Amino acid sequence: MSGLTGAYVPGDSLLHRLPAGAKLAGLAASCTAFLLLRSPAALAGAAAAVVLLYVVSGVGVAAAWAQVRPVRWFAVALFGVQLVFADLPTAASSTLRVVLAVALAGLVTLTTRTSALMVCLERCLAPARFAGLDPFRLSLLLSLTLRSVPVIADLVSRVREAQRARGVERSPRAFAVPLVVGALRHADALGEALAARGLDD
Amino acid sequence: MIRLEDVHVRLGQREVLRGVTASLTERRVGVVGANGSGKSTLARLVNGLVLPCSGTVTVSGLDTRRHAARIRRGVGFLFTDPDAQIVMPTVAEDVAFSLRRKGLTREEVERRVREILERYGLGEHADHPAHHLSGGQKQLLALCSVLVLEPEILVMDEPTTLLDLRHSRQVAALLRTLPQQVVVVTHDLPLLEDFDRVLVIDEGRIVADAEPAAAIGHYRKMMA
Amino acid sequence: MTDEQSPPRRRFPAADVARVSVFAALIAVLGMPGALNIFGDAVPITLQTLGVMLAGAILGTWRSALAVVVLLVLVAAGLPLLAGGRGGLGVFTGPSAGFLLGWLPGAALTGWIVERGGRTPSTVRLVTACLAGGVGVVYLCGIPVQALVTGLSLGKTALLSAAFLPGDLAKAVLASIVARGTQRAYPDAVPAVHRERLRAGGR
Ligand SMILES: Nc1ncnc2c1ncn2[C@@H]1O[C@H](COP(=O)(O)OP(=O)(O)OP(=O)(O)O)[C@@H](O)[C@H]1O
Ligand SMILES: [Mg+2]
Numbered sequence: 001m002s003g004l005t006g007a008y009v010p011g012d013s014l015l016h017r018l019p020a021g022a023k024l025a026g027l028a029a030s031c032t033a034f035l036l037l038r039s040p041a042a043l044a045g046a047a048a049a050v051v052l053l054y055v056v057s058g059v060g061v062a063a064a065w066a067q068v069r070p071v072r073w074f075a076v077a078l079f080g081v082q083l084v085f086a087d088l089p090t091a092a093s094s095t096l097r098v099v100l101a102v103a104l105a106g107l108v109t110l111t112t113r114t115s116a117l118m119v120c121l122e123r124c125l126a127p128a129r130f131a132g133l134d135p136f137r138l139s140l141l142l143s144l145t146l147r148s149v150p151v152i153a154d155l156v157s158r159v160r161e162a163q164r165a166r167g168v169e170r171s172p173r174a175f176a177v178p179l180v181v182g183a184l185r186h187a188d189a190l191g192e193a194l195a196a197r198g199l200d201d
Numbered sequence: 202m203i204r205l206e207d208v209h210v211r212l213g214q215r216e217v218l219r220g221v222t223a224s225l226t227e228r229r230v231g232v233v234g235a236n237g238s239g240k241s242t243l244a245r246l247v248n249g250l251v252l253p254c255s256g257t258v259t260v261s262g263l264d265t266r267r268h269a270a271r272i273r274r275g276v277g278f279l280f281t282d283p284d285a286q287i288v289m290p291t292v293a294e295d296v297a298f299s300l301r302r303k304g305l306t307r308e309e310v311e312r313r314v315r316e317i318l319e320r321y322g323l324g325e326h327a328d329h330p331a332h333h334l335s336g337g338q339k340q341l342l343a344l345c346s347v348l349v350l351e352p353e354i355l356v357m358d359e360p361t362t363l364l365d366l367r368h369s370r371q372v373a374a375l376l377r378t379l380p381q382q383v384v385v386v387t388h389d390l391p392l393l394e395d396f397d398r399v400l401v402i403d404e405g406r407i408v409a410d411a412e413p414a415a416a417i418g419h420y421r422k423m424m425a
Numbered sequence: 426m427t428d429e430q431s432p433p434r435r436r437f438p439a440a441d442v443a444r445v446s447v448f449a450a451l452i453a454v455l456g457m458p459g460a461l462n463i464f465g466d467a468v469p470i471t472l473q474t475l476g477v478m479l480a481g482a483i484l485g486t487w488r489s490a491l492a493v494v495v496l497l498v499l500v501a502a503g504l505p506l507l508a509g510g511r512g513g514l515g516v517f518t519g520p521s522a523g524f525l526l527g528w529l530p531g532a533a534l535t536g537w538i539v540e541r542g543g544r545t546p547s548t549v550r551l552v553t554a555c556l557a558g559g560v561g562v563v564y565l566c567g568i569p570v571q572a573l574v575t576g577l578s579l580g581k582t583a584l585l586s587a588a589f590l591p592g593d594l595a596k597a598v599l600a601s602i603v604a605r606g607t608q609r610a611y612p613d614a615v616p617a618v619h620r621e622r623l624r625a626g627g628r
Contacts, residue, residue, distance in 0.1 A: 006503025007513055024514075031518050035573065067515050074520055077585075078575050085581065094576040101518035101574065109503045109513035117502040125498070132436030133491075141446055141495050146290045148450035149506070150332035154284075156454055172599055177606035180479060183451050184444070184611055189285035191443035196250055196278040197288070197299060197346075199439040201270030 006114035007066065007106075009059045015111040016057070020120040023108045031101045040093045047096055050104050059110045067106025068099060075099055118142060140199075144190075155182050202226050203247055203354065203384070208256035210242055210405075217242045219405040220256075225384065227397035229376070231413065232386045233420050234402035240386040243402065244358045247384060248276040260354065277352035277381075281359040283339035292334070292342055293318065293327040299346045317349045321375075337368030344375070357385045361392060390417055440623060441488055448484055448492040449499075452476035456508035471508035474593065477528045478559035478600035481535025482551055483607065485616030489532035497525070523570025527563035534558035539604075540616045546608070551601035559600060560593045 010016075015023070030046075037043050054064050075095050082091035109117075122139055129135065159179045160169075168174040194200075203225040210218040217239045234240050245251040246258045249269030258265045260272045280286045289295035296314040305313070318324045321341050326334060334342060340360065347355065361369035373392050376383060385392065393399050399416035401409035401423070409419040455472040480489040496506060505512040507525075516525060535558030542550045564586060572582040608614045613622065 006505070008503060027514060027518070067513065070509070070511050070515070071519050078520075078577075081577065081581070081585070082575075085577075090576070097576070098520050098574055102515040105514035105516075105518040109515065112503070114503045118498070121498045121501055125494070137437060137442060140288075141442060141449075141491070142499060143289050143294070144442065144446035145449040145453075145495050145499060146504075147288060147331065148447050149453050150330070151284050152447065152450045152454045153457065156457075173602055173606060176475075176599070176603040177610065180451070180483070180603060180607045181611050181614075183447055184483070184607070184614055186285055187444045187447035188440065188613070189280065189282060190288070190447065191438075191440035192250060193278075193280055193286040194288060194439035194443055196248060196273065196280075198270070198273050198302070199442065201273055 006117075007063065007109050008113050009063050009110050011058055011111065013057045013111065015053065015107065018111075020112050020116040021123075023112060024117075024120060027105055027108050030104055034097050034101050037097070038093075040089045040096075043093045043096050043100070046100055050100055050107070053104070053107055057107060057111050059107070063110055064103070064106070067110065068103050071098060071102050148186075148190075151186065152183055155179065155186065158182075202261055203382075204257075204259045205243075205246065206257050206259075208246065208253040208258060210239075210246070210251060211254045212242070212251075217405055218246075218253075221405070221407055222256075223400065223407060223410065225382075225398070228382055229396040229398070230382075230384045231393035231396045231399040231416075232384065232402060233388070233390065233393070233399060233417070235424065238402045239405045240402050241358050244278075244356050244384065244386050247354070247356050248273050248278050250278070274350070275353045277347035277350060277355045279340075279344055279347055279355065279357040279360050281362050283336070283343040283363075286343040287331045287339060287346070290330055290332075291327075292323060292329055292331055295331060295342060296346050296349050299349050313349055317345045321345050335368075337364050337371065340364060340368065340372065344372075348379075352381060354382045354384070355379065357383065357387075359387055359389075360385065361387065361389050390420075393417065438623060444484055445488050445492045445495060448476070448480040448489070449495040452480060452492065452496055453499075453506040456506070472596070473508050474528070474531075474559055474563065475596045475600050475603075477532050477563075478535050478555040478597060479604055479607075481532040481558050482539045482546075482554060482600065482604035483614045483616070484532075484536060485540050485620070486533045486536040488616075489536045490529050493529045493532050497529070520571050520574050521567065522574070524563055524567030526570070527566030530566065531558040531562040534562050536616060542617075544615060544617050544621075546615060548601060548605050551604050552598060555597040555600045555604070556594070559597050560590075563593075564590075 034043070034046060037046060075098060078098060079091050079095045082094055122135065122142070125138055126135060128138060156179060159175060159182060162178070163169050163175055205221050205223050208218055208221045209216065221243065232240050232243060242251055246253060246265065247260060249265035249272050252266055260276060263272055265272055287295050289298050293314050296317060297310050300310050300313060315324065315327065318327050321344065323338060323342060323345065326338070331339065331342060340363070361372050364372065369389060369392070376385070376392075377395070387393065393413050396413050399411065399413045400407050401416050401420045403423065408423070409416045411419070452473050455476040477493060480492045483489075484492060500506050500512045501514055501517060503513045507516060516522065535554045538554035538557060539546050539551065568579065568582050568586055571586070572579045575582065613619050
């Protein structure tokens with residue numbers, strides 16, 4: 001919706017068709033269950049279930065790996081540490097638990113449209129209206145943030161170029177202060193434009 | 202019809218406008234003046250973004266102090282930097298944001314958005330990220346988002362400053378065709394040549410108020 | 426039109442909507458590759474916690490917490506806004522989930538301490554705020570969650586996390602220096618000053 005896209009893999013599987021809320025609830029329940037599962041056999045069963053779900057979803061191996069990839073080194077390190085301090089079954093089951101939770105969450109991400117998840121999460125935040133944050137403002141905050149990411153990214157490159165021109169590239173302070181001041185100026189101009197477009201009326 | 206009566210504005214420690222009185226009825230009004238002279242502040246007074254510390258500003262007979270919300274519905278404001286004015290990720294969404302409280306059906310909103318984008322040559326970009334537009338196209342989008350509400354008055358604060366020659370000519374040509382009353386703050390003097398009236402601001406006061414040639418002549422002499 | 430005679434005072438005006446969104450975006454952008462390589466290209470260090478601390482110091486308690494919530498909601502919805510292009514629900518069920526969720530109270534505490542400093546928060550206060558919120562609270566949330574997920578003891582988890590401590594301490598100091606510089610260049614970057622201005626009704 002903004003040039004930024006999620007990891008959604010289009011499809012028509014049972015998982016794709018489940019409502020986002022149901023998938024989020026299922027994910028929360030499963031992750032709790034993983035924490036409670038102690039025996040390696042039970043965890044192996046859970047692993048089989050997760051693999052089966054991936055097969056049913058039809059998202060493909062590459063997409064699945066992309067979801068688990070970020071924890072690969074952590075998993076290796078954890079396995080090593082547990083092997084030293086405990087035994088092989090403990091090492092295997094605790095590593096498996098970490099990977100399973102990430103994989104299952106990744107599966108929800110892969111099979112649910114970003115917009116559907118956003119609607120669902122917005123609904124979860126609805127009680128914020130009692131703090132003066134109505135649902136309209138909440139969804140405006142999300143869109144406005146998506147809109148601001150490329151604008152601030154441009155600001156970063158402009159500030160960096162100015163740095164280079166002044167020959168103070170290496171000073172983090174000389175970079176970050178103009179960046180943050182620029183971001184604030186932009187934010188305040190944006191606030192004024194929102195007011196001019198009637199947001200406060 | 203915009204009326205300012207002995208308006209004073211103080212921002213922080215600084216007296217930015219000191220006793221401005223004017224009644225603007227012409228269709229094309231330009232405002233020029235040195236940096237920091239108070240032009241932007243004057244423009245912001247017209248839609249109640251800035252309120253006078255003393256004196257009054259009325260728009261179509263309504264006081265900006267008391268009816269800011271109603272006035273803002275009839276006064277469109279175009280800022281210099283379109284990036285600070287486009288609030289939605291995609292082009293069509295930004296125009297639709299303006300229509301959010303019109304009580305229109307989804308189809309009607311879509312129709313009006315499409316129509317105005319087509320009119321200003323952004324039709325094919327409707328579903329593109331606003332970020333992918335050029336600077337000139339972004340300013341056009343900001344203008345579309347204002348014009349879709351059909352305001353009676355349009356205030357612009359340096360609308361062509363960030364544009365190249367071609368795009369600023371495009372905006373100038375567009376200004377001529379708009380049916381609304383337009384108040385334009387600018388440093389782009391040729392833009393004002395065929396205006397009806399030009400105000401020259403200096404240090405918070407109106408120092409000249411005439412048709413373009415005379416007012417701009419005064420301004421050039423002042424800056425010399 | 427009596428409703429227009431005295432416009433209702435907004436609890437969450439446009440100026441704040443804009444600041445919250447822009448800071449959420451700033452935290453995201455600081456995680457992008459090459460946003461700022463303080464220690465050269467060799468050490469891939471995420472500067473997102475720098476953004477979290479700056480949000481706290483500049484936006485104050487509630488607005489900075491909201492900026493973090495907004496960012497995390499977008500991440501949870503699947504957008505790749507975390508360092509290294511990470512996003513999706515996996516980061517919330519992974520071993521570092523606590524560190525991520527800790528950004529929320531972390532930013533809030535940073536903001537709370539800075540807000541107590543009034544119109545001109547001192548450098549000492551800013552450093553304290555960034556250390557307490559940006560490092561203290563974040564580790565306090567991060568370590569137990571990691572211990573729970575991995576099954577390692579708290580002590581061992583803490584020991585493993587200590588590897589990141591020097592970098593995080595450096596970032597907290599940098600954040601306070603940057604916040605100080607920003608607040609001197611732009612007084613409205615002090616939460617107390619901003620609040621006063623909104624209250625005065627002057628935009
Ligand atoms: N919030 C503020 N607090 C204090 N002073 C301010 C504030 N906003 C503007 N000023 C000052 O008011 C003066 C007039 O500002 P204004 O923006 O109206 O000038 P301008 O004529 O539009 O200038 P430019 O051509 O540079 O845009 C400037 O000297 C500016 O520094
Ligand atoms: Mg100006």
